[in-house]
Amino acid sequence: MHKTIDQINGRIRDGSARVVTAEEMPGIVAELGEEGALKEVDVVTTGTFGAMCSSGAFINFGHADPPIRMERIWLNDVEAYGGLAAVDTYIGATQQSETREEEYGGAHVIEDLVAGKSVELRANSRGTDCYPRRTITTELLLENVNQAIMCNPRNAYQRYNAATNSSDRTLHTYMGTLLPGSGNVTYSGAGLLNPITNDPKFRLIGSGVPIFLCGAQGMIVGEGTQHSPAGGFGTLMVSGDLKQMSQDYLRAATMTGYGVTMYIGLGVPLPVLDLDVVRATAVRDEDISVDILDYSVPSRSRPSLRKVNYAELRSGTIDLNGEEVRTSSLSSFRRARKVALELKTWVEKGTMQLALPTRQIDPLKVSKPMHQTTRGPRVLDIMDRKVVSIGEDEEIRTAAQKLLKGETNHLPVVNGAGTLVGIVTTFDVSKAVANPGKAHLVKDIMKKKVITTTPDEAVDIAVRKLEQYNISALPVVDPENHVIAILTAMNLGKLFGGRWLK
Amino acid sequence: MKLLVTFSRKKGRKPIIAQVVRDTGVLINVERAIIDSSEGEALIEVPDDQCRLVSDTMTGLGAHVRILDHGISVNESECVDCGACISICPREAFSFDSEYRLRLDEEKCVLCGRCVDSCPHRALTLAL
Numbered sequence: 279m280h281k282t283i284d285q286i287n288g289r290i291r292d293g294s295a296r297v298v299t300a301e302e303m304p305g306i307v308a309e310l311g312e313e314g315a316l317k318e319v320d321v322v323t324t325g326t327f328g329a330m331c332s333s334g335a336f337i338n339f340g341h342a343d344p345p346i347r348m349e350r351i352w353l354n355d356v357e358a359y360g361g362l363a364a365v366d367t368y369i370g371a372t373q374q375s376e377t378r379e380e381e382y383g384g385a386h387v388i389e390d391l392v393a394g395k396s397v398e399l400r401a402n403s404r405g406t407d408c409y410p411r412r413t414i415t416t417e418l419l420l421e422n423v424n425q426a427i428m429c430n431p432r433n434a435y436q437r438y439n440a441a442t443n444s445s446d447r448t449l450h451t452y453m454g455t456l457l458p459g460s461g462n463v464t465y466s467g468a469g470l471l472n473p474i475t476n477d478p479k480f481r482l483i484g485s486g487v488p489i490f491l492c493g494a495q496g497m498i499v500g501e502g503t504q505h506s507p508a509g510g511f512g513t514l515m516v517s518g519d520l521k522q523m524s525q526d527y528l529r530a531a532t533m534t535g536y537g538v539t540m541y542i543g544l545g546v547p548l549p550v551l552d553l554d555v556v557r558a559t560a561v562r563d564e565d566i567s568v569d570i571l572d573y574s575v576p577s578r579s580r581p582s583l584r585k586v587n588y589a590e591l592r593s594g595t596i597d598l599n600g601e602e603v604r605t606s607s608l609s610s611f612r613r614a615r616k617v618a619l620e621l622k623t624w625v626e627k628g629t630m631q632l633a634l635p636t637r638q639i640d641p642l643k644v645s646k647p648m649h650q651t652t653r654g655p656r657v658l659d660i661m662d663r664k665v666v667s668i669g670e671d672e673e674i675r676t677a678a679q680k681l682l683k684g685e686t687n688h689l690p691v692v693n694g695a696g697t698l699v700g701i702v703t704t705f706d707v708s709k710a711v712a713n714p715g716k717a718h719l720v721k722d723i724m725k726k727k728v729i730t731t732t733p734d735e736a737v738d739i740a741v742r743k744l745e746q747y748n749i750s751a752l753p754v755v756d757p758e759n760h761v762i763a764i765l766t767a768m769n770l771g772k773l774f775g776g777r778w779l780k
Numbered sequence: 781m782k783l784l785v786t787f788s789r790k791k792g793r794k795p796i797i798a799q800v801v802r803d804t805g806v807l808i809n810v811e812r813a814i815i816d817s818s819e820g821e822a823l824i825e826v827p828d829d830q831c832r833l834v835s836d837t838m839t840g841l842g843a844h845v846r847i848l849d850h851g852i853s854v855n856e857s858e859c860v861d862c863g864a865c866i867s868i869c870p871r872e873a874f875s876f877d878s879e880y881r882l883r884l885d886e887e888k889c890v891l892c893g894r895c896v897d898s899c900p901h902r903a904l905t906l907a908l
Contacts, residue, residue, distance in 0.1 A: 327860070329900065381902075454864050455898035462867035529860055531900035539900070541860060594866070594876075606867035608900065610860045612880040 279316060280552040286320045287631045295320040297547075297625045299618040300471050300559055307560040315556045321625050321632065322559040324476050325490070325545035325617030326468040328609025329531060331452070332432035332503065333540045334370040335388055335520050338424040339399060341365055342416075347409035348401035352376070353387045360401070364409065368429075371530075371540040383538030385530035388428075391420040392492075392523050426520035428491065432502040434544050436474035436512040437568050440465040440586055440605075442598065445574035447746070450535025454608050456573055460583075460598055463570055463605045468614035469563040469588030473546035474512045476559045482548050483514070484635020490545035490621040491516055493524030495630060498546070500637065506645035514639075516544065527617065543613060545621040549632045563588035570598070576739050578647060657740050658733035660772040661754050661763040667692050670699055670721035677720050678707050688751040690761045691724045697759040700724030701751075730755045731765055737773065740765055781831040782811070782851075784891075785822045787843040797822065800837045806830045811890040823848075823890055850907050851889025852896075854882065858903035865895040865904060 289295035296319050298306060303322050307315045341364070351358045351367045355375045358367040371385040390397055396417045405412045420426055442463045443449045443456035450456075454464045469475070477483045485500045496518025505513045527543030548559060569582035586596055592611070595602050624630040666684035668677050670691050677689055681704055691700035702724045710723045717723050731740045731752040740752055744767060754763040787796055801808050806826055813822040826834045835845045851873070861882045866874045873888035874895070893906050 328862075450897075454900070455868055455894075457868070464864070464867070529901060532902065533900055534897040541862075541900075604867035604872075606865070607863040610862040610880075612861040615880070 279313070281316075281320070281550065283549055283551070283632060283634050286549045286551075289320055290625055290628050290631055293626075293628065295625065297321040297323060297622045299615070299622055300324045300476050300548075300561075301615065301618065303476075303559045304470070304562045307556060312553050312556045312560075315560075316550060316553055319550045319556075321622075322476060322548045322550060322555075323545055323618045323621040323625065324468075324473040324548065325471050325543070325614045325619075325621060326434060326473065326609065327527065327543040327613035327617055328466050328468070328541060329452070329533070329539045330430060330433045330435075330542040330544075331372050331539045333388075333428070333430035333542055334368055334384060335426055335428045336362075336366065336368050337426050339365040339367075339418070340422075340424050342411060342414050344411045345409050346401065346403050346411035346414050347406060348414075349403045351399070351401045353384075353399055354382070354390070354397050355400075356382070356384050356387050358384070372538050374538055380532050380534070380537045383530070383532075385538050385540035388520065388540065389525060389528055389530040391426065392520060392528055393525050394419065420521055427517060428494075428496070428520050428523070429499070429515070429517045430502075430542065431515050432504055432513045433516050433542060434473050434502070434514045434546075435467065436472060436478070436507065437510055437566055437588075438466045439568045439582075440570045440591060441573050442570055442583060442603070443574045444572050444583075449573055450533070451573050452533050452536045452539070453573065454533060454606060460572075460601075460603060463586075463591070463596060463598065463603050464608055465568070465588075465591045465605060466608045467568075467588065468609060468611060469566055469592065470561055471611075471614045471618055472566075473544065473548075474507070474514070475561055475566055477546075477548055477555075478507070478510075478512070478558065478641070479554075480507065480512070480635075480639040480641040482551075482555065482634065483546055484637055484639045486636035487546065487633055488630055489516060489518075489547075490527075490543070490617055490624070490630075491518035491523070492528040492543055493526060493620075494518040494520075494522035495624075498635075501639045501643070504645045505639070505643055507639075507641050508644045511645075512639075512641070514544075527613070541610075543617045545617040547621055547625050547630065547632055549634075563592060570596075576742070655737040655773060656733065657731050657735045657737060657754055657765055658763075660737060660769045661733065661765045662769055663763045665690065665753070665761055665764040667761050668702070668720055669693070670719070670724065672720050673718060674707060674710050674720060674723060677702055678711070681707060686764075686766075688753075688764060688766065689720075690728070690753040690764065691720055692761060698728060698730065698753055698755055698761050700726045701728045701753065728753060730759075732756075733762070737770070741770065781826055781828045782848040782891075783824050783826065783831065783835060783838075784846045784848055785824060785838055785843050786819070786846075788819050794841060796838060796841050796843050797824070799841060800834060804830070804833050804837055806834050808834065812892060848891065848907075851886040851891060852884065852893075852904055852906055854884055855903045855905065858901045859899075860901055860903075862900065864898055864900055868895050868898045870894065 373384040375382040441453035499515040502513030529541040571580040
């Protein structure tokens with residue numbers, strides 16, 4: 279048995295369609311069987327509500343008098359794109375205010391407009407024969423602009439890897455606050471309610487399909503950017519009228535230390551055409567697994583600590599290396615449910631009818647990493663190979679002499695086997711001399727916890743270590759922890775005027 | 781009842797909390813304390829009916845005492861019930877109810893403030 283989209287739309291029109299949410303579907307299939315569920319259910323609604331950074335809106339302001347061709351544009355001090363001629367712009371969610379930084383950004387401008395608040399438009403131009411005006415400043419409400427069309431390049435991620443942090447300091451990431459020592463795990467996603475998860479082969483989700491977008495009737499434009507469904511990370515590009523949206527489903531947010539983002543409520547209604555749709559929409563949280571990635575590794579490929587499914591994540595605690603670790607969701611399951619329920623009401627009342635894709639989305643695509651023709655500077659490019667080190671059993675006086683003779687402020691300390699065991703600085707030696715006490719040997723005054731780098735490490739990563747630990751040098755070590763060089767703040771000067779600035 | 785006690789240690793190093801426990805007989809629960817060479821701040825919990833006695837005795841010993849009626853507060857119009865705060869709180873003051881609505885057990889809060897910055901929606905504030 280199968281149903282056609284016209285049959286389903288006919289039932290929606292006469293009010294007899296049976297609409298359920300994706301959360302109800304596994305239970306219905308368990309009770310009625312697949313054939314029974316196909317007969318019973320006409321539409322399954324999905325929903326998700328979470329941080330979707332790749333979002334924004336096109337706005338057309340209408341022409342001023344005298345007219346202006348805006349080149350640089352700010353909305354409440356948040357810069358918007360000025361390359362769309364005359365009076366069009368695109369305001370991106372993550373663009374930050376020039377005055378309020380991460381506490382206010384493009385997402386806040388969009389939320390303020392939706393909330394009916396007034397927003398200041400400021401723009402300038404070089405002036406042309408046809409557009410003589412050079413500057414404009416005006417206060418605008420959403421109702422004053424011709425169009426405000428949300429168009430989000432990458433939304434509705436099929437799933438998202440969970441995050442933890444094995445380092446010894448708190449990390450502030452787009453995955454929220456990650457406590458040291460894998461003190462917590464954060465995750466995002468609506469699990470069994472997620473739109474693509476309920477149609478992973480993209481049979482029903484594609485260009486032109488009507489959706490719920492932030493309380494408005496929007497539509498799917500096509501595949502989203504970075505769409506990578508082969509590995510379970512499909513995305514959608516979506517669009518909708520900002521003027522129809524509601525603050526209930528659109529919220530600006532700030533991930534401390536990362537920046538501004540926007541929480542988007544998005545749902546797709548799926549017509550139950552055949553048994554394949556029944557099986558796909560019967561997906562449960564237990565069936566959807568992701569990796570827990572260690573965000574303390576500052577690299578594109580972060581190591582996975584284990585696989586975990588959404589049921590485990592939602593339970594509040596998971597086991598990580600034999601320890602019970604608490605989980606935090608960054609997306610709201612409660613609001614995802616609200617999206618699916620609201621969409622269910624729309625379809626039941628007939629305010630939204632369904633459509634099949636006018637163009638299919640590729641279900642097998644894999645997204646590529648960036649093609650890099652140059653690699654940035656590495657530590658080996660600028661490190662100082664003439665490193666002076668000292669043995670841990672030497673006297674403090676010897677350390678002082680070495681510091682003077684080597685014209686350095688840092689002495690890596692090595693043991694008898696030549697491996698790094700500590701570091702002493704001019705400050706440590708001065709302190710020992712100024713307050714003579716029991717300390718006589720280098721090992722009595724050295725700092726045992728040494729932050730190091732390696733020759734292959736990117737300079738940008740080494741620089742973040744210097745900043746984070748408020749230090750001015752990093753011993754460069756080989757895999758056996760032998761000191762082979764040192765990187766000091768002074769070496770960073772080599773980056774300027776050299777080939778790295780090309 | 782929770783009290784925020786601040787004291788200067790410039791005038792000697794009086795063991796204020798120990799002395800109040802001895803003098804009043806009230807068993808004080810120290811929930812959080814930051815004490816360095818010159819000053820200290822401690823968040824203590826005492827039974828409601830003995831709050832006034834402890835507060836007066838501490839004030840008499842030169843400490844500054846503030847009675848804290850509220851722990852962290854949740855702005856319900858900003859909160860979207862994501863739960864980012866749940867794993868951050870060292871006292872497990874936040875949880876979900878069966879409807880995935882965020883619940884705060886204010887009694888557990890020790891006003892450490894760690895959740896404030898972890899809230900993407902800036903819905904949590906410390907009334908200090």
